[in-house]
Amino acid sequence: MPRGPAPQAQTALPVVLAQATQSKKPKPEFWRKKVRLQTSEKPGTIIIDTNTKYLYYVEGNNRATRYGVGVGRDGFGWSGTVQVGRKAEWPDWRPPASMIARERAKGRILPAHMKGGPNNPLGARALYLYKGGRDTIFRIHGTNQPWTIGQNMSSGCIRMMNEDVQHLYSRAGVGSKVIVIGPNGKGAERLYSDRGMDLFGSLFGG
Numbered sequence: 001m002p003r004g005p006a007p008q009a010q011t012a013l014p015v016v017l018a019q020a021t022q023s024k025k026p027k028p029e030f031w032r033k034k035v036r037l038q039t040s041e042k043p044g045t046i047i048i049d050t051n052t053k054y055l056y057y058v059e060g061n062n063r064a065t066r067y068g069v070g071v072g073r074d075g076f077g078w079s080g081t082v083q084v085g086r087k088a089e090w091p092d093w094r095p096p097a098s099m100i101a102r103e104r105a106k107g108r109i110l111p112a113h114m115k116g117g118p119n120n121p122l123g124a125r126a127l128y129l130y131k132g133g134r135d136t137i138f139r140i141h142g143t144n145q146p147w148t149i150g151q152n153m154s155s156g157c158i159r160m161m162n163e164d165v166q167h168l169y170s171r172a173g174v175g176s177k178v179i180v181i182g183p184n185g186k187g188a189e190r191l192y193s194d195r196g197m198d199l200f201g202s203l204f205g206g
Contacts, residue, residue, distance in 0.1 A: 026148075029150070030054075034197065035065075036064075038195060039058060039193070042060075043060035046084075047192055048158055048178065048179065049192075050158075050181060052188075053068060053151070055067045056192065068149045068164075069140075069150075069158050069160055070152075070158070071154060072152060072154050072156040076155050078156055079181055083130055087125070089169075091122045092114065092122075093121055121144065123143045126140070126165075138157050138158070139158070142161070143162070144162075146162070149161055152183075
């Protein structure tokens with residue numbers, strides 16, 4: 001009678017899938033961490049340094065949560081102070097007309113509208129950035145391409161891993177102040193100083 005498969009053969013596929021999933025993550029330096037952050041900004045402020053590819057959620061007492069992000073590619077960088085104007089879970093995607101035209105010129109046809117879901121470029125959550133009460137068209141959002149975190153890949157929006165944007169979404173409310181430092185890093189040293197991992201916060205802060 002033929003023998004059944006060896007025990008290791010039964011577990012091989014899950015191991016391969018786990019390795020493939022792991023390989024899609026960004027580099028460890030862009031994983032979420034509790035850090036010691038010196039800044040005069042109030043708790044609840046979001047600081048995004050597009051030069052270092054980090055987003056900080058200020059918690060006060062010289063502490064913050066640091067997230068890795070993907071930012072605008074060459075020619076799409078920007079800076080300024082904005083605020084979260086609205087939020088959405090599994091948001092629909094409506095690319096701006098300028099993006100549709102730009103991509104059409106490259107031979108790529110974008111949809112005018114895409115329903116939210118795992119295949120949507122905006123990922124699991126979106127925080128819409130407003131200036132003076134008007135939509136800037138820039139967002140902090142998730143992504144179905146987590147390997148792009150830590151890179152200059154977007155058209156100006158700030159990308160986060162889905163699990164990270166969900167974490168931030170649960171903490172940052174509508175009206176939250178968002179400071180974006182441009183790709184040259186100008187002014188970053190006057191705004192904040194990242195003093196490295198907050199060991200106590202990492203162990204007990206959740």
